[in-house]
Amino acid sequence: MIRLFRQPIVRWLTLLGACELALLAASINAATWIRFAPSPEDLAASSHSLAARAAMFAIVIFLCMAALGEYRATLRMSWRGQLARHAIAFVIGGLALVVGYYVIPQAYVGRGVLGMALIIGFVVTSAFRALFMRLVEMESLKRRVLVLGAGERAAQIHNRMRRRSDRRGFCLLGYVPGPGETIAIPEPLLVRPSDALAAFARRERLDEIVVGVDDRRGSLPMDDLLACRQLGVQITDLTTFVEREAGRVQLTMLDPSWLVFSGGFNATPLAVFVKRGFDLAAACCIALLCWPIMLGVALAIRIESGRGQPILYRQERVGEHGRTFWLYKFRSMRTDAEMDGIARWAKSNDDRVTRVGRICRKLRFDELPQLWNVIRGDMSIVGPRPERPQFVNDLETKIRYYNLRHSIKPGLAGWAQLSYPYGASEEDAAEKLKYDLFYVKNHNLFLDMVILIETVEVVIFGRGAR
Numbered sequence: 160m161i162r163l164f165r166q167p168i169v170r171w172l173t174l175l176g177a178c179e180l181a182l183l184a185a186s187i188n189a190a191t192w193i194r195f196a197p198s199p200e201d202l203a204a205s206s207h208s209l210a211a212r213a214a215m216f217a218i219v220i221f222l223c224m225a226a227l228g229e230y231r232a233t234l235r236m237s238w239r240g241q242l243a244r245h246a247i248a249f250v251i252g253g254l255a256l257v258v259g260y261y262v263i264p265q266a267y268v269g270r271g272v273l274g275m276a277l278i279i280g281f282v283v284t285s286a287f288r289a290l291f292m293r294l295v296e297m298e299s300l301k302r303r304v305l306v307l308g309a310g311e312r313a314a315q316i317h318n319r320m321r322r323r324s325d326r327r328g329f330c331l332l333g334y335v336p337g338p339g340e341t342i343a344i345p346e347p348l349l350v351r352p353s354d355a356l357a358a359f360a361r362r363e364r365l366d367e368i369v370v371g372v373d374d375r376r377g378s379l380p381m382d383d384l385l386a387c388r389q390l391g392v393q394i395t396d397l398t399t400f401v402e403r404e405a406g407r408v409q410l411t412m413l414d415p416s417w418l419v420f421s422g423g424f425n426a427t428p429l430a431v432f433v434k435r436g437f438d439l440a441a442a443c444c445i446a447l448l449c450w451p452i453m454l455g456v457a458l459a460i461r462i463e464s465g466r467g468q469p470i471l472y473r474q475e476r477v478g479e480h481g482r483t484f485w486l487y488k489f490r491s492m493r494t495d496a497e498m499d500g501i502a503r504w505a506k507s508n509d510d511r512v513t514r515v516g517r518i519c520r521k522l523r524f525d526e527l528p529q530l531w532n533v534i535r536g537d538m539s540i541v542g543p544r545p546e547r548p549q550f551v552n553d554l555e556t557k558i559r560y561y562n563l564r565h566s567i568k569p570g571l572a573g574w575a576q577l578s579y580p581y582g583a584s585e586e587d588a589a590e591k592l593k594y595d596l597f598y599v600k601n602h603n604l605f606l607d608m609v610i611l612i613e614t615v616e617v618v619i620f621g622r623g624a625r
Contacts, residue, residue, distance in 0.1 A: 491516025
């Protein structure tokens with residue numbers, strides 16, 4: 160792992176992104192040479208400011224690939240699905256470049272050059288990505304990790320991080336049982352070093368030891384761990400390891416001391432000011448881009464429901480520090496959906512949803528009026544989704560640390576929405592809380608921009624909509 164703006168960035172993803180940026184820039188150079196090679200004069204003229212044009216081409220396509228989730232370490236999909244996603248990214252990128260050329264005519268490269276560059280870029284990045292992912296899967300190139308502990312806590316890795324995509328960044332050598340520990344790991348995965356832990360670490364070329372014993376009191380071999388640390392082996396707490404590798408905070412292994420000492424929760428005046436500035440700028444930009452959509456949705460609701468029926472829907476939600484506010488949405492349900500006053504979770508194929516509302520929910524258009532909540536300061540562009548007071552009062556009594564998600568403003572988009580499907584039950588709320596706590600601990604401008612870019616994928620594929 161490396162860190163960028165306090166965020167852990169996977170090394171192989173960083174290398175993949177850098178290489179693909181270079182390949183995309185080279186694609187437009189190659190397309191320019193192929194198009195104008197027969198005419199040296201035209202080639203010389205087209206080469207003017209080619210570096211800037213290549214950078215614009217590479218950055219736009221790269222951002223579209225990121226928006227489609229192609230740089231997510233835990234992306235699980237067949238090669239056909241990945242290729243289709245890659246193709247969609249290039250189609251969207253091509254359209255974005257055409258719009259950009261109208262806005263900045265000096266950047267125009269010509270239809271022939273753009274078309275060839277898109278084809279060349281798609282082919283070379285697809286081939287490179289296929290080869291690169293094969294290399295990433297090689298055990299010899301992964302971080303070599305040993306887990307100290309073989310009880311219930313250590314079994315969290317075995318039970319919840321079993322997929323190949325969950326372990327792309329590391330190779331797990333096994334689990335070392337602690338003294339008197341009840342074994343919860345299959346016997347073939349257990350490691351019982353015959354010599355000192357430091358000697359084992361040197362012999363096996365360990366990169367990291369994850370401390371996951373069930374009871375630390377007097378059971379940790381501190382001298383051995385210190386010797387390993389002096390060899391350059393990283394010593395990591397199990398909760399921190401899962402947070403880093405899975406992008407979530409595992410509630411079953413969480414304790415208050417870890418929350419206090421693990422870092423994060425950046426609420427300095429500068430951080431608050433930067434986030435508020437980003438919220439206002441992003442809300443205004445999205446509103447300027449989406450006002451035709453909002454007008455169309457309002458007209459569609461009026462035509463379907465008739466005169467006298469409300470277009471907007473107002474609902475009380477819980478915001479920062481538990482304060483309630485009125486959240487605005489385009490009405491997607493019948494006006495008699497909750498005439499009895501009882502709050503209900505949304506469900507799949509909910510019969511309360513109107514025809515226009517079903518389309519709006521699928522494309523997330525019903526959320527656009529919440530831009531007003533962002534401008535007012537009730538919400539942020541990125542943050543945990545706000546819940547209704549009736550649900551919050553119930554969940555706070557059943558789910559430990561649930562109130563921590565209210566330490567920052569709720570958001571239009573969120574890390575949990577990217578990482579977990581639509582939640583409509585207490586079990587889903589507990590699972591989503593793992594991702595919300597990760598965001599609450601680690602949020603900053605860089606992470607907000609990453610989430611906002613990747614939210615495009617959620618809208619395009621309608622993931623998690625109900």
